[in-house]
Amino acid sequence: MRKTVLGTFGCVLVAVALFVSLPASGAGWTQPWESSVGQRQPDRPFSFAVYGDSRSMMYLPYKADQEAEARELMVDMFELVLPEKVSAAVVQKDVKLTYDPATKELVQMVMPFMTASEVSTLTFDKGWVTEASVEDVKLMPGVRHTMFRLQGGDWVAREMVKDVQGGRAKFILSTGDLVWWGKQGSKPSDNPYWTLVNEDVLKQLPPPDDQMRAAGLPGRVFPAVGNHEVWGDSDVEGLLSAFPYLKKFGVSDKQLIYKFDFNGARFIFLWTGKYDYRAPTAWGATRPTYEKQMKQLQQWLDEAKAAGTKKVFIAFHNPTFARSGMGAIPEAQNPHKTIAAYAKDLDIVVFNGHVHTTEIYDVDGVKYLLLGGGGAEQDPILPGRTHIKVPADYPPDLYWQGQSPKEDYNYVLVDVKPGQKTKFTLNRFRPWSAEPFGTVELYK
Numbered sequence: 001m002r003k004t005v006l007g008t009f010g011c012v013l014v015a016v017a018l019f020v021s022l023p024a025s026g027a028g029w030t031q032p033w034e035s036s037v038g039q040r041q042p043d044r045p046f047s048f049a050v051y052g053d054s055r056s057m058m059y060l061p062y063k064a065d066q067e068a069e070a071r072e073l074m075v076d077m078f079e080l081v082l083p084e085k086v087s088a089a090v091v092q093k094d095v096k097l098t099y100d101p102a103t104k105e106l107v108q109m110v111m112p113f114m115t116a117s118e119v120s121t122l123t124f125d126k127g128w129v130t131e132a133s134v135e136d137v138k139l140m141p142g143v144r145h146t147m148f149r150l151q152g153g154d155w156v157a158r159e160m161v162k163d164v165q166g167g168r169a170k171f172i173l174s175t176g177d178l179v180w181w182g183k184q185g186s187k188p189s190d191n192p193y194w195t196l197v198n199e200d201v202l203k204q205l206p207p208p209d210d211q212m213r214a215a216g217l218p219g220r221v222f223p224a225v226g227n228h229e230v231w232g233d234s235d236v237e238g239l240l241s242a243f244p245y246l247k248k249f250g251v252s253d254k255q256l257i258y259k260f261d262f263n264g265a266r267f268i269f270l271w272t273g274k275y276d277y278r279a280p281t282a283w284g285a286t287r288p289t290y291e292k293q294m295k296q297l298q299q300w301l302d303e304a305k306a307a308g309t310k311k312v313f314i315a316f317h318n319p320t321f322a323r324s325g326m327g328a329i330p331e332a333q334n335p336h337k338t339i340a341a342y343a344k345d346l347d348i349v350v351f352n353g354h355v356h357t358t359e360i361y362d363v364d365g366v367k368y369l370l371l372g373g374g375g376a377e378q379d380p381i382l383p384g385r386t387h388i389k390v391p392a393d394y395p396p397d398l399y400w401q402g403q404s405p406k407e408d409y410n411y412v413l414v415d416v417k418p419g420q421k422t423k424f425t426l427n428r429f430r431p432w433s434a435e436p437f438g439t440v441e442l443y444k
Helices: 009-019 063-077 084-094 150-165 191-198 209-212 238-243 244-249 289-308 337-342
Strands: 046-051 096-099 106-112 118-125 128-136 144-149 171-176 219-225 258-262 263-270 309-314 347-354 356-365 367-371 410-415 423-429 437-442
Touching: 046 150, 046 367, 063 084, 084 106, 128 150, 144 150, 144 238, 150 191, 150 219, 150 410, 150 423, 171 309, 191 238, 219 263, 238 244, 244 258, 263 289, 289 337, 337 367, 367 410
Parallel strands: 046 171, 171 219, 263 309, 309 347, 347 367
Antiparallel strands: 046 410, 096 106, 106 118, 118 128, 128 144, 258 263, 356 367, 410 423, 423 437
């Protein structure tokens, strides 16, 4: 799959806002669909895969005679936080496009990054980014830090598909940001990002097997909604076109949370909201609000307890805990206390994304997996983002264990067995390493 590059675009736009010295200037909720399968599914062993932030890179028309169209798309993106005239001026002055003189195709773009002195260089092939690096021309002139390689996300998508095709995993969970921009084109079928998700993942997977159909699961991929799915597509038309079966679980433009049960385990998907550059990890959801989601979460967890369910898996986009990049959800909106209150009765695992790195936590009996290595640019590896300020008693990251994060494209296989400890196997690709491919068992 064609994966993303350049930092989380909201962060890029924050930087541009700083660059031009500009100051920062409830939908309804319906009751979620309840499974028509009246009887509790038997507890059986099964496995599934999880990944996050696999969103494909912004696509630019790549012919030289399409430069005006490409720049117009860049202006549209910058307009998320900048006035139209300012956006146009920034794109005209500071975004440099280079075309191959022989093929007349776009091969490189240079643009501002997250601070006034940072510059990002992106290479292109047929309109898609293949690699990206960042240079701080003031602090480290001449030194480029590679934060994205197309082959990383391609490897993740290919290996996960193979695991489902071969029966190693029943289905796939995503923590959100499957696409770069929720809408581009007049309809979802014209959107290059959703087209790639469909071609490289969805079309490659087998239909649900008998066991899944008996549990009421009509698909092989179940996403939490990220901020990029609603970027330019507040009606989530693209999401529901790619995953029409989510409507069965009550997902709509007014409700972006759902749940299901499978083989004695409960799966819950929440929504942390669209991106706000002033609070990049805030839980700003309105469909439903944070308060309503916490009430619904408690109800779903109470149901699990009453039914004798022991294992619960919860997925939402913004991270509960993070030591790098943009950091974690602010304490006032952080759901940890609500979730941890059930840890004495339930074996709860939470999957997050948004911060494009991998971090693993075990806090108050709840396991938290920050899985941001699905293919997006890994800006937390850049200087100044590897270790952010956190309290002295902040939970330790069990993955990097104090070291600075590096490029690490990965996904996790989860093996669930009734009455036994859940097993987490992380399959990873580190293109910089002498041994680029590896497998790590987490929570040993």
